[in-house]
Amino acid sequence: MIILMKQVPDAEEIFIDPVKFTLNRSQARGIINPSDENALEAALKIKDSEGGEITVISMGPPQAENAILECMGRGADRGILITDRVFAAADTYATSLTIAAAVKKVGDFDIIFAGESTTDSGTGHVGPGVAEFLGIDQVTYTVSSRIEAGMLIAERELEDGIEVVSTKPPVLVTVLINANLPRRSRLRLKIDAIKKGVEKWDHDSLNLPPEWVGIKGSPTLVGALKIPEERKRESRPIKLDEIPVLVQDLVKKGIIRTGDEA
Amino acid sequence: MSEFDAIVVGAGPAGSSSAIKLASSGLSVLLVERADPPGSKNVSGGILWGNELAKVIPDWEKNAPLERFVVSKGTGLLTDDSLISIDFRSKKLENNKTGYSVLRAKFDQFLANKAKASGATLVTGVTVDKVAFKDRKVIGVEQEGDVISSDVVILAEGANPRVAIDSGLREPIGDRDVAIGIKEVIRLPETTINERFNLRGSQGYAGEYVLGFLKDGVKAGGFLYTNKETISIGAVINAADLRANNSTYSYNIMEQFVTHPFIAPYLEGGKVEEYSAHLVCEGGIKSVPRLSGDGYMIAGDSASLGFSNGLVIQGMNYAITSGIAAAEAAIEAKTKGNFSAASLHSYDEKLALNYVLEDMKNFKGIEGVTWSSLMHKAVPRIAEKVFFDMFYETGEPKRHLSEILLESIAGSGMSKSQLILEAYRAARRM
Numbered sequence: 001m002i003i004l005m006k007q008v009p010d011a012e013e014i015f016i017d018p019v020k021f022t023l024n025r026s027q028a029r030g031i032i033n034p035s036d037e038n039a040l041e042a043a044l045k046i047k048d049s050e051g052g053e054i055t056v057i058s059m060g061p062p063q064a065e066n067a068i069l070e071c072m073g074r075g076a077d078r079g080i081l082i083t084d085r086v087f088a089a090a091d092t093y094a095t096s097l098t099i100a101a102a103v104k105k106v107g108d109f110d111i112i113f114a115g116e117s118t119t120d121s122g123t124g125h126v127g128p129g130v131a132e133f134l135g136i137d138q139v140t141y142t143v144s145s146r147i148e149a150g151m152l153i154a155e156r157e158l159e160d161g162i163e164v165v166s167t168k169p170p171v172l173v174t175v176l177i178n179a180n181l182p183r184r185s186r187l188r189l190k191i192d193a194i195k196k197g198v199e200k201w202d203h204d205s206l207n208l209p210p211e212w213v214g215i216k217g218s219p220t221l222v223g224a225l226k227i228p229e230e231r232k233r234e235s236r237p238i239k240l241d242e243i244p245v246l247v248q249d250l251v252k253k254g255i256i257r258t259g260d261e262a
Numbered sequence: 263m264s265e266f267d268a269i270v271v272g273a274g275p276a277g278s279s280s281a282i283k284l285a286s287s288g289l290s291v292l293l294v295e296r297a298d299p300p301g302s303k304n305v306s307g308g309i310l311w312g313n314e315l316a317k318v319i320p321d322w323e324k325n326a327p328l329e330r331f332v333v334s335k336g337t338g339l340l341t342d343d344s345l346i347s348i349d350f351r352s353k354k355l356e357n358n359k360t361g362y363s364v365l366r367a368k369f370d371q372f373l374a375n376k377a378k379a380s381g382a383t384l385v386t387g388v389t390v391d392k393v394a395f396k397d398r399k400v401i402g403v404e405q406e407g408d409v410i411s412s413d414v415v416i417l418a419e420g421a422n423p424r425v426a427i428d429s430g431l432r433e434p435i436g437d438r439d440v441a442i443g444i445k446e447v448i449r450l451p452e453t454t455i456n457e458r459f460n461l462r463g464s465q466g467y468a469g470e471y472v473l474g475f476l477k478d479g480v481k482a483g484g485f486l487y488t489n490k491e492t493i494s495i496g497a498v499i500n501a502a503d504l505r506a507n508n509s510t511y512s513y514n515i516m517e518q519f520v521t522h523p524f525i526a527p528y529l530e531g532g533k534v535e536e537y538s539a540h541l542v543c544e545g546g547i548k549s550v551p552r553l554s555g556d557g558y559m560i561a562g563d564s565a566s567l568g569f570s571n572g573l574v575i576q577g578m579n580y581a582i583t584s585g586i587a588a589a590e591a592a593i594e595a596k597t598k599g600n601f602s603a604a605s606l607h608s609y610d611e612k613l614a615l616n617y618v619l620e621d622m623k624n625f626k627g628i629e630g631v632t633w634s635s636l637m638h639k640a641v642p643r644i645a646e647k648v649f650f651d652m653f654y655e656t657g658e659p660k661r662h663l664s665e666i667l668l669e670s671i672a673g674s675g676m677s678k679s680q681l682i683l684e685a686y687r688a689a690r691r692m
């Protein structure tokens with residue numbers, strides 16, 4: 001099994017620079033993207049019952065190593081960090097392509113688990129994108145998954161109900177944040193992880209044309225980032241018996257309409 | 263054969279200093295910390311007094327993330343309407359070692375990274391359940407059934423030493439051993455801080471206050487320290503008092519402090535960036551447990567090595583000193599190949615020789631003074647009345663100080679004999 005994981009800044013510690021209008025992540029600590037924790041847990045559950053090896057793949061700056069070690073502390077067996085300046089500023093297209101190349105290099109895999117989306121960009125593109133570049137099936141928005149007679153049985157949480165899908169690996173599965181309760185890391189496994197270390201793969205080791213990766217391989221352009229202006233809202237305390245007056249007031253101001261007009 | 267020479271539980275000032283000393287002496291060290299990154303769960307008033315750190319990081323004054331150098335020290339009594347304070351500023355303070363304000367989230371991470379760079383295996387984001395025993399000797403730590411073995415375990419878990427307690431290595435913490443600390447970090451421009459506290463460049467102010475305005479018999483102290491671009495302000499509240507007064511809440515006390523008419527102007531326009539709460543060691547020497555035994559030592563706040571006499575609060579410095587002493591004892595034990603209680607007792611001896619236990623013994627019973635009604639109720643009231651009567655112009659002839667003083671004592675709520683007795687006790691213990 002393979003887990004696609006991204007280290008993201010803790011959303012509680014990010015603020016928007018009031019002058020430059022950019023996201024200031026400098027003071028935020030790096031954490032495992034929340035739904036990637038659920039993806040890892042989904043794989044660990046299968047490992048618990050069926051056995052197997054779990055490889056975590058992440059793309060990002062060298063500090064992302066910490067998040068990979070944390071995954072290994074929870075039970076992943078191998079960690080790979082795709083890291084190179086050339087990969088910087090990649091959009092979801094170039095990122096999917098690069099990660100797919102790394103998955104191919106790992107080679108032997110049956111199920112790839114990925115979080116449904118990341119908290120720092122929230123596109124939900126990368127998991128499905130990797131599946132497309134690899135040319136394999138994908139099951140998105142899952143809340144549970146198990147193996148039965150060589151088939152992956154997954155429940156997808158959709159707007160109009162739960163859809164149960166049965167599919168034959170290789171397959172890429174994206175996992176929702178409410179799918180499970182991620183386990184905590186264990187001291188023994190973390191010590192082992194630190195001893196084992198994280199493999200670092202750079203541009204050379206993936207052998208991709210330079211124009212396919214990083215900013216050069218990214219068709220997306222970000223025009224601007226703006227903070228919506230806060231609207232001033234009026235407020236005043238009212239007593240219960242003033243409600244009819246308030247309603248009349250709101251009707252007069254055109255904020256609400258009465259049934260008669262409709 | 264153990265997996266590690268030493269396991270250190272907790273990467274705060276005590277644990278990290280210990281791990282740096284151990285690892286740089288060639289011992290294999292596992293440093294375990296529940297927070298990720300280290301420091302993110304830690305709170306302190308934030309003044310690092312003295313120079314103990316130089317023993318393990320000689321260039322700490324250049325490279326550690328320090329905020330400001332304290333050149334101005336304040337002590338104040340707050341009542342509803344008044345602030346009576348003494349600010350000590352001296353050129354002598356600027357030349358001598360006093361202390362630096364630090365922000366623990368940055369500082370502890372710096373120390374932990376130093377330990378890692380010295381060769382320690384640093385594992386963050388993991389807690390330890392308890393120490394592992396074999397034939398009543400500590401042989402490592404245990405987590406979820408796994409035992410990680412070591413020749414010696416150094417417990418430096420801070421003011422809430424769960425592992426030491428759960429392993430039966432120290433008594434549970436009682437209301438008398440700790441106070442509750444609440445702290446806010448408030449962001450303000452550097453120039454504003456400098457103007458408000460009359461400081462230049464990286465000069466800093468550190469103030470302690472008696473919160474004499476509190477009702478309901480709850481006693482609390484306040485502190486205010488300047489950082490580069492933030493102010494650390496907080497309250498330290500007596501835990502036993504809080505328990506006895508169900509209607510008083512710690513956050514209300516904090517709120518009363520930060521909105522006091524003579525404190526609020528310091529903070530005006532600032533943005534609260536952090537809000538935290540933590541236990542503070544206040545028990546004095548009587549709370550200090552057995553410091554070492556077969557295969558283990560306890561350092562820093564875990565061993566209740568912290569103290570306050572109302573003018574100075576000691577915590578981090580004792581932590582660093584005791585952490586280093588524990589490391590030295592472990593290194594000697596390693597050379598002798600003997601980690602028995604008798605061998606590790608050299609840790610206790612080292613602490614007795616340096617100032618830590620000496621301070622704590624000298625100031626034995628000081629917690630009875632710093633938390634006395636005399637300090638928290640009578641003194642602020644008497645001081646307020648004395649100053650008010652001296653400065654308030656009535657058009658009548660001025661009276662003698664002794665007259666005013668006697669009248670103020672009469673209005674303080676304490677009898678004269680009680681006051682004299684408590685004042686005598688206080689003077690002896692401070």
